[in-house]
Amino acid sequence: xxxxxxxxxxxxxxxxxxxxxxxxxxxxxxxxxxxxxxxxxxxxxxxxxxxxxxxxxxxxxxxxxxxxxxxxxxxxxxxxxxxxxxxxxxxxxxxxxxxxxxxxxxxxxxxxxxxxxxxxxxxxxxxxxxxxxxxxxxxxxxxxxxxxxxxxxxxx
Amino acid sequence: xxxxxxxxxxxxxxxxxxxxxxxxxxxxxxxxxxxxxxxxxxxxxxxxxxxxxxxxxxxxxxxxxxxxxxxxxxxxxxxxxxxxxxxxxxxxxxxxxxxxxxxxxxxxxxxxxxxxxxxxxxxxxxxxxxxxxxxxxxxxxxxxxxxxxxxxx
Numbered sequence: 001x002x003x004x005x006x007x008x009x010x011x012x013x014x015x016x017x018x019x020x021x022x023x024x025x026x027x028x029x030x031x032x033x034x035x036x037x038x039x040x041x042x043x044x045x046x047x048x049x050x051x052x053x054x055x056x057x058x059x060x061x062x063x064x065x066x067x068x069x070x071x072x073x074x075x076x077x078x079x080x081x082x083x084x085x086x087x088x089x090x091x092x093x094x095x096x097x098x099x100x101x102x103x104x105x106x107x108x109x110x111x112x113x114x115x116x117x118x119x120x121x122x123x124x125x126x127x128x129x130x131x132x133x134x135x136x137x138x139x140x141x142x143x144x145x146x147x148x149x150x151x152x153x154x155x156x
Numbered sequence: 157x158x159x160x161x162x163x164x165x166x167x168x169x170x171x172x173x174x175x176x177x178x179x180x181x182x183x184x185x186x187x188x189x190x191x192x193x194x195x196x197x198x199x200x201x202x203x204x205x206x207x208x209x210x211x212x213x214x215x216x217x218x219x220x221x222x223x224x225x226x227x228x229x230x231x232x233x234x235x236x237x238x239x240x241x242x243x244x245x246x247x248x249x250x251x252x253x254x255x256x257x258x259x260x261x262x263x264x265x266x267x268x269x270x271x272x273x274x275x276x277x278x279x280x281x282x283x284x285x286x287x288x289x290x291x292x293x294x295x296x297x298x299x300x301x302x303x304x305x306x307x308x309x
Contacts, residue, residue, distance in 0.1 A: 035177065035184045036276065040269045054186045055174075062173035063166050070165060079161035086166075105265055 006136075013140035016133040017071045020084055023130065024068030030111020031061035041108025045098050061111075063087065071137070081137035088131035095124045185276075197286040200295055203256055206283065207297075211254035214245070214274075216266040217289070226289065227258065228298035235259075235266035238273060245274070254281040261288035 006012055031038040039057035042048065048056060064087060070080035091109070098105055104118045177183045198206065207213065213230035215222045222232040231248065233241035249255060255274060259267035268284055275282040285292070293299055 032176075036273070039184060040273055043272065044265050044269060051187065054184050058177045058184055058186065059170040059173040062176070063169040066165055066169035066172070076158075076161045076165070078158045079165055082158060082162040083166050086162075103265075 008140045010140055013077075013137045014074075017074060017077060017081070017137050017141075020130065020133050020137065021068045021071030021080075024064045024071065024084060024087070027110050028061040028064035028068060031057070031108075032065065032111075034111055035061070038108060038111050041106060041111075044103070044105040044108070045094055046101075046103070047094055047097060077141040078138060081134050081141055085131060085134035085138055088127060088134050091127040092124060092131055095119055095127055099124065197284045198256065200285075200287055200291055200297075202283075203258075203285040203287075203292070204295075204297060206254055206256050209254065211256045211283075212249050213285075214255060214257045214270065215289070216257055216259040216270040221260070221289075223301065223303055225293065225299050225301050227292055228300040230258075230300075233270060235270050238270060242277070249279065251278045251280055253279070254283070255279055256283050256285050258285040258288050258292070261286070261290055 035057050038061065039054055042057050043050070043053045063083065067080050067083040067087065070076065071084060095107070098119055099121060106117070107119050107123055109123075177186070207227070207229075213227045215226045215230045215232050216235045217226075218234050218236070219232055222230075222234070226232070231241075231245070233245060255271075257267045257271040257274065259270075267286065267288065271282045271284045
């Protein structure tokens with residue numbers, strides 16, 4: 001199967017929707033139950049202004065949860081994929097910049113700063129894979145699907 | 157349409173988060189000193205003076221590092237086990253007592269995080285000794301090994 005057709009494959013996007021949705025929901029639960037720990041983890045990235053840490057710590061898990069549920073339900077799949085893609089870009093930027101600045105911190109991704117080992121480049125790769133999955137969902141679920149299908153048909 | 161729905165989705169979620177926090181029994185403060193968690197970083201001299209003045213030292217490193225050597229009289233509260241340590245900290249340290257938190261130095265974020273965490277839990281005079289245990293030990297300041305001065309409950 002060609003890479004271009006995989007990009008628009010609805011069965012693949014269905015599977016990815018379920019996976020990304022489950023990951024986002026899992027990620028949100030730990031943070032929802034302990035926003036203080038998540039705020040500490042977020043502050044350790046030294047990425048946001050100090051005044052923004054607490055509001056983001058309160059709001060972000062809810063966005064993850066909502067996007068995750070919407071991805072599982074498939075309603076509205078494209079929009080949920082788009083929100084998830086924006087989240088994934090944020091994760092990639094946060095983890096990569098923390099590593100580039102030489103910070104030795106825990107991810108905090110699943111609200112578990114205590115138990116997890118420090119961030120590594122593997123975590124960045126993981127988040128890039130998540131980003132790729134969300135982009136596939138956005139593409140296959142229709143935002144770009146119609147024009148892309150026309151182009152593919154013309155090229156075939 | 158997709159963008160609008162995405163914005164609506166994120167906006168609704170954000171509103172839910174703010175509402176849930178506001179209705180929570182233990183809401184996270186969104187502004188003010190507690191939210192920004194700025195804890196003063198003290199020098200070695202200031203840390204020595206604070207200890208002479210009766211400040212309680214908190215060791216945020218792992219228990220094994222604490223047992224290998226810590227600031228004399230310091231309490232162990234590994235950042236990873238802070239929730240378990242909270243009861244003991246509340247029992248031993250009054251909210252107004254001066255507290256100095258340290259770990260292994262600037263590369264270690266556990267002390268800063270523990271200090272901010274304690275400040276957010278009601279201790280009013282929490283300071284960070286960012287230089288950490290190696291600098292304290294190298295300066296010939298009093299240290300101790302073992303599980304601590306008092307038996308842990």
